Amino acid sequence: MLKEERQNMILEIIADRNKIRSAELSAHLKVSEDTIRRDLRELAEGGFIKKVHGGALANPKTPESIHRRGSAPLAEMQVIAEKVLPSIKENQVIIMDGGVIIEHLVSLLNPDISLTVFTNSILVADRLVDFSSVEVYILGGKIAGRRRVSNGIDVINMLQEVNADLCIFEISSIHADIGLTGNNRDIALTQKAMITAANHSIGLCLSERIGRIQPFRITTVNYLSYLATEVPKESGMLHSLIQKGVHFI
Amino acid sequence: MLKEERQNMILEIIADRNKIRSAELSAHLKVSEDTIRRDLRELAEGGFIKKVHGGALANPKTPESIHRRGSAPLAEMQVIAEKVLPSIKENQVIIMDGGVIIEHLVSLLNPDISLTVFTNSILVADRLVDFSSVEVYILGGKIAGRRRVSNGIDVINMLQEVNADLCIFEISSIHADIGLTGNNRDIALTQKAMITAANHSIGLCLSERIGRIQPFRITTVNYLSYLATEVPKESGMLHSLIQKGVHFI
DNA sequence: GATTTTCCTGCAAGTTTTTGCGGTATTCTA
DNA sequence: TAGAATACCGCAAAAACTTGCAGGAAAATC
Numbered sequence: 001m002l003k004e005e006r007q008n009m010i011l012e013i014i015a016d017r018n019k020i021r022s023a024e025l026s027a028h029l030k031v032s033e034d035t036i037r038r039d040l041r042e043l044a045e046g047g048f049i050k051k052v053h054g055g056a057l058a059n060p061k062t063p064e065s066i067h068r069r070g071s072a073p074l075a076e077m078q079v080i081a082e083k084v085l086p087s088i089k090e091n092q093v094i095i096m097d098g099g100v101i102i103e104h105l106v107s108l109l110n111p112d113i114s115l116t117v118f119t120n121s122i123l124v125a126d127r128l129v130d131f132s133s134v135e136v137y138i139l140g141g142k143i144a145g146r147r148r149v150s151n152g153i154d155v156i157n158m159l160q161e162v163n164a165d166l167c168i169f170e171i172s173s174i175h176a177d178i179g180l181t182g183n184n185r186d187i188a189l190t191q192k193a194m195i196t197a198a199n200h201s202i203g204l205c206l207s208e209r210i211g212r213i214q215p216f217r218i219t220t221v222n223y224l225s226y227l228a229t230e231v232p233k234e235s236g237m238l239h240s241l242i243q244k245g246v247h248f249i
Numbered sequence: 250m251l252k253e254e255r256q257n258m259i260l261e262i263i264a265d266r267n268k269i270r271s272a273e274l275s276a277h278l279k280v281s282e283d284t285i286r287r288d289l290r291e292l293a294e295g296g297f298i299k300k301v302h303g304g305a306l307a308n309p310k311t312p313e314s315i316h317r318r319g320s321a322p323l324a325e326m327q328v329i330a331e332k333v334l335p336s337i338k339e340n341q342v343i344i345m346d347g348g349v350i351i352e353h354l355v356s357l358l359n360p361d362i363s364l365t366v367f368t369n370s371i372l373v374a375d376r377l378v379d380f381s382s383v384e385v386y387i388l389g390g391k392i393a394g395r396r397r398v399s400n401g402i403d404v405i406n407m408l409q410e411v412n413a414d415l416c417i418f419e420i421s422s423i424h425a426d427i428g429l430t431g432n433n434r435d436i437a438l439t440q441k442a443m444i445t446a447a448n449h450s451i452g453l454c455l456s457e458r459i460g461r462i463q464p465f466r467i468t469t470v471n472y473l474s475y476l477a478t479e480v481p482k483e484s485g486m487l488h489s490l491i492q493k494g495v496h497f498i
Numbered sequence: 499g500a501t502t503t504t505c506c507t508g509c510a511a512g513t514t515t516t517t518g519c520g521g522t523a524t525t526c527t528a
Numbered sequence: 529t530a531g532a533a534t535a536c537c538g539c540a541a542a543a544a545c546t547t548g549c550a551g552g553a554a555a556a557t558c
Contacts (some may be wrong), residue, residue, distance in 0.1 A: 003516070004301040005268055022534080032518050038534065053525060054534065122375050122387065129371075129392055130267070138371065138399050140389020140407045143378055150387050154407060158389045252506070271544080281508050286545070302515060302544065 001111070006031070007039050009111065014049055014058050016107050017078075021055035028110065075232040080204050081105040083249050084168065084228045087202060090114055095162065095194050096124055097169035098149035101204045103127070105168070118162055120155050120190065122148040144186065151186040156193040167198035171205035173212035174227070176240035179212055179220035188216035202223040202249070207231040210238065221246050255280070256288050259300065261432070263307050265394035270304035281362065299304045307395070325479040327452050330354040333477045334497050336451060339363055344411065344420035344443050345373055347398035354374070354417070360409055367411055369404050369439065371397040393435065400435040405442040416447035420454035422461035423476070425489035429467035437465035449474040451498070456480040470495050 006029055013020055013028075022040065026033045044051035048061050081104035088094065088105075092113055096102055098121025106127050114133035119125050120141065128136045141154035173181045180203070182188040195201045195218070207229050208232055219246050229247040231238075238248070255278055262277075263269055271289065275282040281399045293300035298308050302420035330353035337343065337354075340363055345351055347370025362455050363382035368374050369390065377385045418440055422430045429452070432438040444467075456478050470493050477498040480487075491497070 002270065002301055002303045002306070004270060004299070004306055033534085034519080034536090035517060038517085122371050122378075124395065125392060126371050126375070129394070129397055132266070135402070136392040138387055138389050138392055140387050140399075140403065142384040143374060143387055145378070148378055150373065150389075154386070154389065159404060160406075282544085283509080283546090284507060287507090 003031070007043055010036075010039055010043065010056075011048060013107060014056060016104075018058045019055060024055075028108070030110075030112075068082075072122040076206055077101045077104050079230040080206070080228050081108055081217055084202055084204060085109070087166070087226070088113070088115070088168075092116070092165040093118075093163070095119070095159070095164045095167040095169075095198050097121065097167075097191065097194060098124055098147055099170035099204070101206075102168060105204075108116075109169075118164065119157070120150040120194075122150075125237070141190075142186075144184070149187075151190045155190050159193045162213055163196045164198040165200065167194050167201040169194055169201070169203060171203040171209060171227075173209055173214045174203070174205055174221065174241070175213050176221060176244050178213050178217070180218040182216050182218055182226070183214045185216045188218045192218050195219060195223055202226045202228055205229045210241070250278070250280075252288070256292060259285075259288055259292065259305075260297060263305060265396065267307045267395045268304065273304075286355060302357070321368065325455055326350045328479040329455070329477050330357055332479075333451055333453060334358070336415070336475070336498070337362070337364070337417075341365070341415055342367075342411075342413040344368070344408070344413045344416040344418075344447050346370065346416075346443060347373055347396055348453070350455075352420055354453075364484075367413065368410070369399045369443075371399075390439075398436075400433075400439045401477035404439050407443045408446040411446045413447040414449065416450040417451060418443055418445050418450070420452040420458060421464045422453070422458050422478075423454055423470065423490070424460055424462050425470060425493050427462050427466070428469040429473070430461075430463040431465050431467055432463045434465045437467045441467050444468060444472055451475045451477055452484055454478045459490070 009029065010020070010025060020032050022036045025036045029036070035063045040049065040051045040056045042058070043049045045219070047059065050057045069180065077100055080101050084105055085108050091116055093116045096117055096118070096119040102121070103123055108123055109131070111131060112133060113131070116135045117128055118137045118139055119128070120139040122143070124140045125136050128134050139150055139158050141150035141152050143150050171180055172183065182191065203224050203226070205227055210229065221241060224246055226247045226249050227241065242248070258278065259274060262274070271282050271285045274285045278285070289298065289300045289305045292298045293305065296308065298375045326349055329350050333346055333354055334357050337358065342365040345368040347368070352369070352372060355373055356373045358380070360380060361382060362380070366377055367386045367388055368377070369388040371392070374385050374387045377383050388399055388404045388407050390399035390401050392399050421432065422427055424430070431440065450473055452473050452475070454476055459478065470490060473495055475496045475498050476490065487497070
């Protein structure tokens with residue numbers, strides 16, 4: 001990997017997360033911590049970031065870092081993304097939904113990993129295109145609102161011909177008896193198609209959404225291979241899910 | 250292979266991949282790394298790319314994320330976009346390709362216009378989603394490199410069921426006798442399908458690309474309803490096109 | 499058509515950049 | 529304040545770069 005390329009990646013990560021530790025960067029980019037420190041020093045000298053003991057912070061001057069999306073529970077999402085990361089293995093064919101957690105997940109991916117990814121999210125596709133060994137397929141269809149994902153019959157049609165190893169998607173609501181639900185029929189049908197098109201599925205779910213029920217049924221919980229959430233297993237509400245056979249990450 | 254020819258290939262590769270190593274270019278173009286370095290140095294001096302230790306990166310100078318041939322034709326692209334703008338009318342169904350000119354065009358659109366747009370460009374789709382009265386459909390398929398457009402059989406399949414009023418696309422090469430051509434088979438076939446799926450088509454073409462011939466045939470010129478370019482009509486080379494029945498905007 | 503001139507390319511020698519590592523200093527944390 | 533984590537420094541090897549040069553191709557000139 002070229003030095004400048006690596007430094008650009010560091011800048012992107014910092015723009016995304018506002019902070020980063022040298023050790024993490026070293027592991028992620030597969031270079032020594034010394035090299036990372038040298039990079040950080042150069043970037044700091046150029047005024048792009050602020051270097052601190054242990055890593056670096058986003059430059060307080062740039063308004064860029066404040067544009068953080070919504071007031072969503074960022075830290076929790078980060079935790080979930082990190083939990084799911086090891087499930088993504090070299091050379092897999094993966095279907096990815098859109099959403100903030102999944103965008104985090106993508107930013108954690110090893111830049112040299114080789115994958116084939118089908119996604120209905122414009123933002124996820126946009127980011128993955130920069131991975132040189134990832135083949136990206138965008139699932140065509142009507143794009144709904146701000147989430148920037150395509151939904152509906154076209155997506156479902158295209159998924160019919162896909163047989164993926166893994167489907168990674170964000171869960172809007174999950175309930176032990178009712179199953180997975182959403183508040184939009186098209187999106188619900190699309191997610192169902194995604195799950196069906198893959199051998200295994202991992203649902204990413206903020207704990208606040210566990211137990212919630214929304215109008216449109218996606219599937220029952222037993223179609224879900226794994227559930228990734230940020231709370232420890234003991235949490236009461238999860239027990240009925242575990243009894244239903246849901247595995248946790 | 251001529252030097253200039255080789256440098257153009259280097260530019261295209263960088264425009265597509267956003268980065269390249271000298272060693273790769275050397276192997277691919279079958280010349281020594283020294284020659285590649287000399288090429289990169291010249292291109293960097295012309296401001297077309299950014300040379301770095303080990304290879305080169307796309308030029309970050311240009312405001313938009315797509316880097317075409319240097320910064321020169323930006324003004325011309327603006328002119329073309331402005332010429333085409335009046336052709337887009339309320340309530341039309343439009344197929345849009347990707348490319349810098351088209352991105353300009355989108356940024357000129359009236360924010361309240363009502364349209365239905367099919368596009369294979371992630372960037373175009375991303376921008377159009379913010380228009381409240383525009384229905385955006387992304388054409389699914391494999392995303393090719395840096396241009397961030399989907400191509401190939403999936404796109405073509407999806408277009409089969411579309412019947413649009415207008416197709417707006419960027420022309421890579423046009424020649425009065427040979428017709429429209431491109432340097433990538435998948436893209437060529439995709440563009441052909443786009444043109445076929447619409448009643449009328451407008452090709453956006455920088456004048457420097459008029460008269461050029463590339464390996465893959467898209468269609469003959471008579472499938473083109475209008476050609477939009479930045480030079481006045483008197484220009485010599487255009488006459489043979491006019492005689493072939495091409496209309497100019 | 500022959501000759502001169504200019505340009506292009508690959509090679510070799512020497513220089514610079516990049517990177518990881520060991521050793522040491524500094525900073526953080528309990 | 530001790531121990532751990534982090535940072536810095538200098539060094540060495542590998543990779544990449546620069547430069548000058550020579551053979552050969554292309555273009556210009558006569």
